[in-house]
Amino acid sequence: MLHYGKRTLYGKIQRLPIRFFRHKNRTSYHIISVHFWTQPAKQSTYTTSKEISPKLFQNSLTVTNTQFLSKTKTKTKIAMSTLKIQPTAFALSSSVRQLGFFNLKLPRNCVASSNHFSRYGTRRALTVSMSTTSSTPLEVCVKSSTTAPNKPGDCPFCQRVLLTLEEKHLPYDLKLVDLAHKPDWFLKLNPGGKVPVIKLNEKWISDSDVIAQALEEKYPDPPLGTPPEKASVGSKIFSTFIGFLKSKDPSDGTEKALISELSSFNNHIKDNGPYVNGKEVSAVDLSLAPKLYHLEIALGHYKKWSVPDSLPHVKSYMKAIFSRDSFIKTRAQPEDVIAGWRPKVLG
Template identity: 75%
Template sequence: MSTTALRIQPSTTTTAISSAINHIGFTLPRNYAVFRRPRNRNFTVSATASSFDPLQICVKASVTAPNKLGDCPFCQRVLLTMEEKHLPYDMKLVDLGNKPEWFLKLSPEGKVPVVKLDEKWVPDSDVITQALEEKYPDPVLGVPPEKSSVGSKIFSTFIGFLKSKDPSDGTEKALLDELSSFDNYIKENGPFINGEKVSSADLSLGPKLYHLEIALGHYKKWAVPDSLPYVKSYMKTIFSLDSFIKTRALPEDVIAGWRPKVLG
């Protein structure tokens, strides 16, 4: 055990205090004390802190560059959640084309992401992110049920259009219809899906839009039209988040990842 102190401004909230302490690798006990020094009006938070073990997560490795994160949007979703919650993590890169035995022992189906929570390896990004929200509720990333499915059909319609060989089969229109609906939603409710702050819904959709932009741009020379300005603005905002930049795949990996579906 050790004692640490942080000096912060008077306006800093308890939530920010907790996040700051978690970020440097400590947990904040329930009975922490806050003291104000009259001379400079700063606050000192004094707490007995224990080390915070990084969460272990297995993710897809890059196929184009050594020691880089691969192109799985579901892995990025979980990493984004950890980043936004300021949770330290130990990322284990897995070559999905040649899965090692140690990985198959903890993930028999050979799928990523998987995260070790309470001594158990948990698969599925939906399950993992919900577990992280319950276990580490600060900051809150959850959304009301009626907002959780906003934009949820964009990814499947993107895949349909990407794989299509027939320009008149309606797959492009289906994607444009979904993007148009999302454009109207963000216009009325944005800048994020849950309003002013980023949420779990954005962390799920953002990586999929990143794949959409890169894959359709490369394979079909297609881009989100200027007639959908709120979609374009939303994508720009999400892609510029520090957490997103830190966890995004290389464009080359996104292109390589979709090649089998495009070329067959």
């Protein structure tokens, strides 16, 4: 039951005739129809649709009717109403009649499917599915910053794990570890002393590759998997970057090797971009992005070198991935990156 001004809108949480779906390569949804009634005896139906972007996440599913249509012979009335549905671990639905254009604020663990619609007079059933997400924050240990308090350090593998958690909208408890003085509590749970490590299913797991795969299997929505034929795209950029960064001989071919790898990546993004797997980020982007961030900062500082203008798609890719909220939130301080590479460059 939904209160609307002085009137009451009736409905059932068991059946919700709204449908929307997520395209394979885009994060937008179509609302097919919403039905509600002001009196059980007076029922009429209008259907419409609106494409929206699910960037706003709350703890409940919110349907806001911004153009409520109440048609009579002489006029159409415009009004407002809001319906909230608390998320659960199973499919949700409700009944409502009479409809307008709606905005949807989806919970983080909400996914759905749809079919096509007709504009007027067709009743459709909406299914909202809730994926198995973590209500308890996941414990994750990463390197701490040496230049700023309460900030992640310069480990690109740690950032990859944090990016995965952010892009999957999973809550996590960030534990920062000073690798120069590893605390006893950290060595007790992780005798190897390496980061990143995360606690999944009551076990501590290390290695960013293993962690990313485990998170994908346990929390499949939103999917971040990369097709096998694209999984190795850009995989040699990091090693050639290190070779060039450490090089003392301008003619040893290390710069040429790096440009060759970047050129291959540039061609791939040109044909497949804006990200490695198309319009949406995937696991390979979350692995590559922190390494390109290190490349940009370290080579700029130690060699006064930057990605050539002849590789515009690499530059646009870096700009796009570096500007994502998940990346901004988890990136290392430039001073940490510079300090982290200093021993390799000067040593």
